[in-house]
Amino acid sequence: MIFVSSDKHIFSFGPDLEPVAYAKPGDIICFETLDCFAGQLTSEIQSIANIDLTRANPATGPVFIEGAEPGDTLKIEILDIRVSKTGVVVALPGFGLLGDKLRDERIRICRIEDGFVYCTVKDSSRPVKIRLPYKPMVGVIGVAYSKKVPSTIPGVHGGNMDTKLITRGTAVYLPVFKEGGLLAVGDVHAVMADGEMCATGCEVSGEVVVRVDVIKGCSVQWPIIEAEDAIYIIVSKESLEEAFYEASNAAARAISCSLSLEFEDAYMIAGLIVDLQVSQVVNVVKTVRARIPKEFASITQILEALNNR
Structure with a gap:
């Protein structure tokens, strides 16, 4: 190694x-x-x-x-x-989606053990202990x-x-x-x-x-993630609308290639099987993903469809 x-x-x-x-x-x-x-x-x-x-x-x-x-x-x-x-974990005025609503900064130190993340937050009267799954x-x-x-x-x-x-x-x-x-x-x-x-x-x-x-x-035109049951096309653009548009276009092209369909038909099938999901919205460049189930397209077919060469 x-x-x-x-x-x-x-x-x-x-x-x-x-x-x-x-x-x-x-x-x-x-x-x-x-x-x-x-x-x-x-x-x-x-x-x-x-x-x-x-x-x-x-x-x-x-x-x-x-x-x-x-x-x-x-x-x-x-x-x-x-x-x-x-x-x-940090909350900072001016940062994140609701940064305009924050009056002051907050820093919280979390403990990670036994498959969980433990976070203690404090309000005006008592500490609140929260246990989250470790992922x-x-x-x-x-x-x-x-x-x-x-x-x-x-x-x-x-x-x-x-x-x-x-x-x-x-x-x-x-x-x-x-x-x-x-x-x-x-x-x-x-x-x-x-x-x-x-x-x-x-x-x-x-x-x-x-x-x-x-x-x-x-x-490959965009980063791709291969999971056990699906393949995700990852697109980052300055607006969510632009990112979702490009992710949708890439997914429809991938389905067109994998199922040998004209784009119009692939577009309709994409509307039935492709999930559009958000990764992050707080960067100046936003990141979204299009999820394609593996039963409709293999990683080889998607790589071929999105090949820039």
């Missing part, structure tokens, strides 16, 4: 990245990751004003994958996610892009997609723009809901174990 320590990290996915490690197709890599605040928040009495937000969302890496060239696709299987014993996921996973994109922003290269389906047992497919792909991973959450409405999940440090492969001659 190749181990990449958390001190080797980046804050943007651009064309000038230098690899910190090398891997071959089939290799297993363990990315040790910092939380999205780079470990700067450790107490509920700290002030967010005193931390350096330019260090937000460090992504461990990048790793050069041998044989990956522009026009190919990287397949990244998520084998395991291990997280720290504590995590942090670890990867917020940032991406490759070098043709232009510099901060690790806080999602796009065709992956990046900060904040999609809770990127978890143990799923596979992520990303287009390759630079030789070696240059894969980096970070921003792990112990639990996060679709939308991430307050702008954070339960932010944790951890380790993400993946297996990498290269699909030659296929440059």
Whole structure:
């Protein structure tokens, strides 16, 4: 196994990245990751004003994958996610969907143990203890892009997609723009809901174990997630309307290819079987997904339908 320590990290996915490690197709890599605040928040009495937000969302890496060239696709299987014993949740005026309604900032330290996330919030009279299911996921996973994109922003290269389906047992497919792909991973959450409405999940440090492969001659148009029963096309755009439009178009094209249908018929079938879902709505670039059940399209058919080459 190749181990990449958390001190080797980046804050943007651009064309000038230098690899910190090398891997071959089939290799297993363990990315040790910092939380999205780079470990700067450790107490509920700290002030967010005193931390350096330019260090937000460090992504461990990048790793050069041998044989990956522009026009190919990287397949990244998520084998395991291990997280720290504590995590942090933040509410900050001006951040998130309801940031305009917040009078002051709040920091809550959560405890993670025995398959649960424990969070204690305090009102004016008493503490309220909340137990949540532990559902670890990867917020940032991406490759070098043709232009510099901060690790806080999602796009065709992956990046900060904040999609809770990127978890143990799923596979992520990303287009390759630079030789070696240059894969980096970070921003792990112990639990996060679709939308991430307050702008954070339960932010944790951890380790993400993946297996990498290269699909030659296929440059997928958008990131794709393969789960046990469905395939998800992940689209990030500046508005939800734009993102849903593009996700719908990609899904209809995929069904047209897989079922050998004209676009009009594929569009109608998509309206019956494709679920449009939200991943995150708090970034300046929003992320949505189109869910296609595997009984109607295989991963091979969807990769072919969305091949940019």
